[in-house]
Amino acid sequence: MNVFNLFRIAWKALVRNKLRAFLTMLGIIIGVASVITMVAIGEGSKQSIRDQLSGMGSNMINIRPSSNVTVGGGARLGASGLQTLKVEDVDAIKEKVNFITAVSPGFQASGQVINGALNWPTTIQGVSPDYLPVIREWKIKDGLNFTEEDVKTMAKVCVIGQTIVENVFTSGQNPIGQTIRFGKIPLKVIGVLAEKGENTFGQDQDDIIIAPYTTVQKRILAVPFVQTIYASAVNEQSSDTATKEITAVLRKQHKLKASDEDDFSIRTQAELISTISSTSELLTVLLAAIAGISLVVGGIGIMNIMYVSVTERTKEIGLRMSIGARGIDILLQFLVEAILISITGGIIGVALGIGAAELVNVFMQWPILISNSSIILSFMVCAITGVFFGYYPAQKAARLDPIEALRYE
Amino acid sequence: MANAILDIQHLKREFKMGSETVRALRGVSFNVQPGEFVTIMGSSGSGKTTLLNILGCLDKPTDGDYLLDAVNVKHLSRNELARLRNRKIGFVFQSYNLLARTSALENVELPLLYNSGISSRERREKAMKALEAVKLADRIDHLPNQLSGGQQQRVAIARALVNEPVMILADEATGNLDTRTSYEIMSLMQELNTQQGKTIVFVTHEPDIAAFSSRTVTLKDGHVIKDSKNENIKSAKEALESLPVNDDY
Numbered sequence: 001m002n003v004f005n006l007f008r009i010a011w012k013a014l015v016r017n018k019l020r021a022f023l024t025m026l027g028i029i030i031g032v033a034s035v036i037t038m039v040a041i042g043e044g045s046k047q048s049i050r051d052q053l054s055g056m057g058s059n060m061i062n063i064r065p066s067s068n069v070t071v072g073g074g075a076r077l078g079a080s081g082l083q084t085l086k087v088e089d090v091d092a093i094k095e096k097v098n099f100i101t102a103v104s105p106g107f108q109a110s111g112q113v114i115n116g117a118l119n120w121p122t123t124i125q126g127v128s129p130d131y132l133p134v135i136r137e138w139k140i141k142d143g144l145n146f147t148e149e150d151v152k153t154m155a156k157v158c159v160i161g162q163t164i165v166e167n168v169f170t171s172g173q174n175p176i177g178q179t180i181r182f183g184k185i186p187l188k189v190i191g192v193l194a195e196k197g198e199n200t201f202g203q204d205q206d207d208i209i210i211a212p213y214t215t216v217q218k219r220i221l222a223v224p225f226v227q228t229i230y231a232s233a234v235n236e237q238s239s240d241t242a243t244k245e246i247t248a249v250l251r252k253q254h255k256l257k258a259s260d261e262d263d264f265s266i267r268t269q270a271e272l273i274s275t276i277s278s279t280s281e282l283l284t285v286l287l288a289a290i291a292g293i294s295l296v297v298g299g300i301g302i303m304n305i306m307y308v309s310v311t312e313r314t315k316e317i318g319l320r321m322s323i324g325a326r327g328i329d330i331l332l333q334f335l336v337e338a339i340l341i342s343i344t345g346g347i348i349g350v351a352l353g354i355g356a357a358e359l360v361n362v363f364m365q366w367p368i369l370i371s372n373s374s375i376i377l378s379f380m381v382c383a384i385t386g387v388f389f390g391y392y393p394a395q396k397a398a399r400l401d402p403i404e405a406l407r408y409e
Numbered sequence: 410m411a412n413a414i415l416d417i418q419h420l421k422r423e424f425k426m427g428s429e430t431v432r433a434l435r436g437v438s439f440n441v442q443p444g445e446f447v448t449i450m451g452s453s454g455s456g457k458t459t460l461l462n463i464l465g466c467l468d469k470p471t472d473g474d475y476l477l478d479a480v481n482v483k484h485l486s487r488n489e490l491a492r493l494r495n496r497k498i499g500f501v502f503q504s505y506n507l508l509a510r511t512s513a514l515e516n517v518e519l520p521l522l523y524n525s526g527i528s529s530r531e532r533r534e535k536a537m538k539a540l541e542a543v544k545l546a547d548r549i550d551h552l553p554n555q556l557s558g559g560q561q562q563r564v565a566i567a568r569a570l571v572n573e574p575v576m577i578l579a580d581e582a583t584g585n586l587d588t589r590t591s592y593e594i595m596s597l598m599q600e601l602n603t604q605q606g607k608t609i610v611f612v613t614h615e616p617d618i619a620a621f622s623s624r625t626v627t628l629k630d631g632h633v634i635k636d637s638k639n640e641n642i643k644s645a646k647e648a649l650e651s652l653p654v655n656d657d658y
Contacts, residue, residue: 319506323520406467
């Protein structure tokens with residue numbers, strides 16, 4: 001019997017019992033739709049976390065001082081009080097480490113920013129000119145970034161975030177060229193940063209003033225040590241290599257012996273991303289597992305109905321055999337019926353799942369990501385479900401004795 | 410008898426029922442020539458159902474030979490038997506066995522679906538021709554539940570004819586029908602036999618049905634007790650005309 005006839009026979013048998021075919025499909029439809037929707041939600045949240053973290057500069061490497069010094073009865077000092085990193089370390093990293101594109105010292109200070117009658121509590125960040133364009137990949141919306149020359153001269157200039165603009169400037173006022181005060185230091189606004197919004201942890205990233213590091217270090221803080229060193233790896237993959245290189249350079253720079261602990265710690269953004277993504281990865285796997293179970297339940301539904309169908313249609317099977325259907329013809333007919341049910345259910349399920357995911361996106365504002373792989377996968381699972389759960393009932397049908405099947409009432 | 414349609418020699422069929430052996434057929438021999446209309450008679454328990462199953466290639470004899478159109482079925486596999494049923498035999502059952510919710514045309518096409526050598530156009534043409542032969546050309550799209558018993562049986566006969574079998578094998582084909590409709594079916598059978606030369610083997614237990622055939626084989630307890638040519642074949646058409654006109658309602 002040719003394949004076309006086979007599908008024709010199976011299709012007609014299904015159409016003869018539309019409601020039952022649909023009810024059987026329902027299990028598969030729900031299973032596939034929930035796989036698609038759940039995975040879309042899981043992948044969507046993973047993607048959005050990844051995007052936000054990448055927005056912070058996915059190649060960014062943070063170096064902070066840490067203590068190998070114990071004082072008193074063995075108590076360690078916290079990082080804020082530590083003074084192990086120096087501007088010379090930054091220069092050494094810049095010179096000797098190959099896998100980085102930029103490096104910048106970081107000096108942070110908190111304080112009140114004042115413009116006329118308006119003031120606002122914020123943070124000032126003192127960095128090198130590479131920090132914004134290379135390390136953070138942060139665009140300046142209006143005006144300009146400061147230069148190496150500004151660093152050398154401890155220029156009283158700054159680039160400000162959107163939150164600062166909103167809080168210390170009246171609407172319509174152009175901040176560029178205005179002078180604001182951070183504490184007692186007057187700073188000329190030369191640029192405004194593009195809006196970034198909140199980060200993953202709910203922190204307002206736009207609530208910041210960026211200035212040359214020398215200005216912050218010497219004019220505001222007046223400290224000799226560096227609080228943080230920011231570096232940018234060539235790409236996400238090379239951040240591990242860059243970390244190793246930096247470790248080696250800093251250990252040499254700090255004249256640490258092989259037995260000494262590092263007096264600094266290095267965090268990479270890639271590390272953070274993988275930690276957080278692995279959490280949402282787990283979420284996706286869990287959701288997919290729940291959905292997968294419903295797919296299996298749907299498959300068992302098919303098997304159940306196919307068994308009932310074989311019993312109910314015993315006489316039909318007997319007739320088909322008496323007019324020349326071989327065992328294999330009957331087997332294939334029931335198998336194709338099961339596969340048609342599961343694949344048709346799969347198609348409806350995929351459409352429904354995509355629809356449901358879009359609805360979640362529109363009404364609940366959850367990020368979604370419908371991946372082709374989840375569609376292809378659940379479709380394949382459907383076909384396999386059809387074959388697997390359809391085979392035994394089909395085999396039962398094929399093994400019927402035509403004489404007994406014909407006499408069956 | 411080289412060109413007999415059906416040739417059975419010393420056919421035996423035994424069933425094991427627990428420790429007992431039931432001997433349904435105890436050595437049956439006869440043959441059927443092309444164009445014959447044979448009825449096989451016998452009361453229940455005579456072995457006629459067993460014989461029918463063997464003649465229809467649904468079952469194989471325990472002993473003896475059965476040659477259908479010069480093919481000995483003894484050595485055939487299940488699949489080869491299925492092929493033989495598809496190409497050489499047309500079954501007509503007592504309970505019609507039409508597929509529900511399937512049009513008359515599609516029911517008639519069914520055997521051809523299991524014959525991969527036939528295109529869908531050919532299939533349709535053959536099914537139409539078969540339905541014309543049973544005078545149901547105007548009912549091709551009707552579903553079985555929209556047809557009377559007699560019409561359903563005619564669809565079943567069309568289905569038996571569609572593969573151009575060497576023999577039509579009918580099993581109590583008039584058992585579910587009233588006298589008038591039975592005569593209509595027998596009239597159609599006679600027509601197929603005389604005008605188109607179809608070989609028909611008709612299993613029945615009703616003697617008045619046997620009167621329409623050209624030969625009657627009677628079974629009892631697994632033996633042929635009588636095998637006689639019918640010298641005075643009754644015409645079903647005339648019998649039908651002689652029935653009183655139905656004016657009950």
